[in-house]
Amino acid sequence: MVTQILAGFVGALTFSYIYRVPASQRMYAGAVGSLGWTISLSARQGGGELLGVFLAAIAVAVCSEVLARRRQQPVLVFLIPGVIPLVPGGKAYLTMLSFLQQDYVDAVGLLVSTILMAGAVAAGIIITSSTFRVYSRTKYLRR
Amino acid sequence: MKGMEQLVGLVLLAGELLLTCGAEVYRVEETMERMGQAAGFVQVEGFATPTGLFISLHAPNGRVYTRVRRIRQSYNNLATIAEVNALSRAFSAKRISVDEVRRELQRLQEQGAPESLRRQLIGGGGAMAFTIMYGGTWFDALLAGVTGAIVLMVTSFLHRQSVPKFLQAALGAAVAAGLVLGISQLLTTHPNLITLGAVMVLAPGVAMTTAIRDLLSGELLSGLSRSAEALAVSVAIASGVALVLSLGGR
Numbered sequence: 482m483v484t485q486i487l488a489g490f491v492g493a494l495t496f497s498y499i500y501r502v503p504a505s506q507r508m509y510a511g512a513v514g515s516l517g518w519t520i521s522l523s524a525r526q527g528g529g530e531l532l533g534v535f536l537a538a539i540a541v542a543v544c545s546e547v548l549a550r551r552r553q554q555p556v557l558v559f560l561i562p563g564v565i566p567l568v569p570g571g572k573a574y575l576t577m578l579s580f581l582q583q584d585y586v587d588a589v590g591l592l593v594s595t596i597l598m599a600g601a602v603a604a605g606i607i608i609t610s611s612t613f614r615v616y617s618r619t620k621y622l623r624r
Numbered sequence: 625m626k627g628m629e630q631l632v633g634l635v636l637l638a639g640e641l642l643l644t645c646g647a648e649v650y651r652v653e654e655t656m657e658r659m660g661q662a663a664g665f666v667q668v669e670g671f672a673t674p675t676g677l678f679i680s681l682h683a684p685n686g687r688v689y690t691r692v693r694r695i696r697q698s699y700n701n702l703a704t705i706a707e708v709n710a711l712s713r714a715f716s717a718k719r720i721s722v723d724e725v726r727r728e729l730q731r732l733q734e735q736g737a738p739e740s741l742r743r744q745l746i747g748g749g750g751a752m753a754f755t756i757m758y759g760g761t762w763f764d765a766l767l768a769g770v771t772g773a774i775v776l777m778v779t780s781f782l783h784r785q786s787v788p789k790f791l792q793a794a795l796g797a798a799v800a801a802g803l804v805l806g807i808s809q810l811l812t813t814h815p816n817l818i819t820l821g822a823v824m825v826l827a828p829g830v831a832m833t834t835a836i837r838d839l840l841s842g843e844l845l846s847g848l849s850r851s852a853e854a855l856a857v858s859v860a861i862a863s864g865v866a867l868v869l870s871l872g873g874r
Contacts, residue, residue, distance in 0.1 A: 484756065492753035499747040499776070500830060501737065503703040518757065555651065555709050558702050561833045565750075568827055571758045574820045577862040581869060599832075606833070607840045614841070 482522075489518030489566050497562040506558050509548055513563035517541040521567055530594075531601050534567050538605025541567070546613045556610070564606070569598035631663040632681055632689045634722065637729050639670065639677050640693050641708050645701040645737075646830040648837045649846040652677065655712045659725075662716035674698070674846050674853075699737040699783070700830045707732060739780050747825050748773025755821030764814050767807055768821035775800045775822055789853075790860040797823045797864030805872045819865060828857040 493514020497507045517537040524533035545559035572595040579588035639656045643649075652672040660668030660681050667682035680690045711728055714720045751772025752765040760768065779796040787795075800822040808815040831854040839847030 488753045488756040492750055492757060495746050495748075495750035495753060496825075496829065497702075498743050499700070499750060499825060501701045501703050501743075503706045506706075553710070554706050555647070555702070557648070557830075557833060557837075558706055560837075561702065561829050564833060565824075565827065565829050566757065568824075568829070568832070570754065570824050570827060571820055573858065573862065574816065574823075574865075577866055578816070578869075581866050603836045606836050610837065611840055 485522055486515055486519050490515035492518070492566050493562040496565045500561055502558050502562060503554070506552065506554055507562075509552070510559050510562040513541055513544045513548070513559050514566050516544060517563055518566040531597055534569075534598055535601040535605050537567055538564065538602040539609050542606045542609035546610065560606070564602060567602050569595045569602075572598060628683055628687070628689065630726075631660075631665075631722065632679075632691060634726055634729065635659045635663065635668075635681065636677075636679060636691050636693055637726075637733065638708055638712060639672060639679065640695065641729060641732055642705060643672060643674065643677060643695045644698050645704045646698055646834055647705045647708075648834050648841070649673070649843045650838070650841045651705075651709070655708065658716045659712050662712075662718070663722070672846070674849050697786070698789075701737045702830075704732050704735075737783075739784075744776040744780065745773050747776045750825050751775075751821040753821075754824045755817050758817055758820060760814055760817035760821065764817050765821070767804070767811075767813060768818045771800050771803050771807075771818060771822035772825045774803065776825055779826065790856055793826050793828075793857045793860040794864035794867075796826050797861040798868050801865040801868035801872075805868060823861050823865060826857070826861050828854040831857065 490511045494507055494511030496514075497510040502510050517540055520540050521533040521537035524536050541563040542560065545556050545563055548554070548559050549556040572591060576588055576591040576595055579585075579591055635656050638659055639652050642652045642655060649672045653670040656670040656679055657668045660679075664684065665681040666684050669680045671678045674695070676692065676694045678690070678692050680688055682688050708729070711720070711725055715725050748769040748771075752769035755765040755768040756762075775796045778799050779792045782792045782795060801819050804815050804819045804822065807813065807818070831850050835847050835850035835854055838850060
C-alpha cells in the first residue's frame with residue numbers, strides 16, 4: 482500500500498513536468514495525485530471501481546480548488562496532474578487488446594466500463610467545481 | 625490613437641498565449657476582459673474557441689477596435705497559463721505598467737514550450753509510476769521508464785517538425801509498442817504493463833480536463849471540440865499500439 486501511495490505521488494509529480502506545471506507547485510500537484518489514487522484504491526476494495534474513482538475525483542477536485550485559492554494559481558495547475566492517476570488507461574489498453582484479438586464480446590464490455598470510469602471522473606470534477614463556482618460567485622457579488 | 629492600438633495588441637497577445645497553452649475558454653475571455661478594462665476601454669467583449677479568438681474593445685472616444693486571431697498550434701504549458709493569469713491580475717490592480725506587461729508577455733511568447741532532456745527523463749518516471757500502479761514489478765517499471773523517456777524524446781522531435789498532434793501520438797505509441805516488443809523477445813517481462821505505462825505519457829490530460837471544465841461553465845463549443853480532441857488522441861495512441869502488435873504477430 483505504501484508503494485502504491487508513493488507511486489501515485491511520483492505519477493502526478495512527474496506528469497507535472499510533462500505538462501510544465503510551475504516549479505513551485507509541483508509537490509502540491511504530486512500530493513493531490515497521491516491522495517486521489519489512495520482513495521480510489523481503498524474505495525475499490527469496499528464499493529467497487531466506479532464509486533472509487535468518483536469519490537477520488539471529488540477529493541482531487543476539492544483539493545485543487547482549495548489549493549488554487551490558497552496559492553493563487555489556476556485550478557488546472559493542480560487538477561490536471563491530480564486526475565492523471567484516475568484516468569482509466571489500463572481499461573482502455575485492455576479494450577484495445579480485446580478488439581485486436583477479435584474478442585468483441587469482452588471488448589465491448591471493457592469499452593463500456595472504460596467510458597463509465599471516465600464519466601465518473603468527469604462527474605466528480607463537475608459536481609465539485611460547480612459547487613465551488615456558486616460559492617465564489619456569491620462572494621464576488623457581495624463585494 | 626497609437627497608444628490604443630498597442631493596448632489592443634497587448635490584450636490580444638494575452639488571450640493568444642492562454643489559448644495556445646490550453647487554458648479554459650472562460651479564463652481566456654475573463655483575462656481579456658479584465659485587461660481591457662484595466663487598459664481603459666469602456667466595454668470589452670471577448671469570444672474564444674480552441675482554434676481562434678475574437679475581441680471587440682470599445683474606447684472611451686467611441687471607436688471600436690475589433691480583432692480576430694487564429695490559433696493554429698497548441699502545446700501544454702501550465703506555467704505560462706499561471707504567469708499570464710498573475711500578470712493580468714497585477715495589471716488590473718495597477719501594480720505593473722503596460723510596458724512591463726508587454727515585455728513579460730513577449731518573453732513568454734518567445735519561450736513557447738521549453739523542452740529539455742530533464743523533462744523527458746523525469747517524464748519517463750511517470751511511465752515507471754504507472755507500471756507500478758497497475759501491478760508491474762520493479763523491473764517492468766524500470767523498462768517502462770526508459771521506454772517512456774524515449775517516447776517523450778520522439779514526440780518532442782516530431783513536435784519540432786510540426787507533425788500534427790494525432791500523428792505524434794500514434795507514432796509515439798508505435799515506438800513504445802515496438803521497443804517493448806523487442807525487449808520482451810530478450811527478457812521475461814510483462815510487455816502489456818510496460819507498454820501501458822510508456823504510452824500513458826502521451827495521455828491527453830490537458831485536453832480532457834479543460835474539456836470538462838469548459839462544459840461545466842457552459843462553453844459548449846470548446847467543451848465538445850476539446851472532448852473530440854482528447855478522444856481522437858486516445859484513439860491515435862490505441863491504433864499506434866495496435867498496429868505494431870498486429871504486425872508483431874500477437
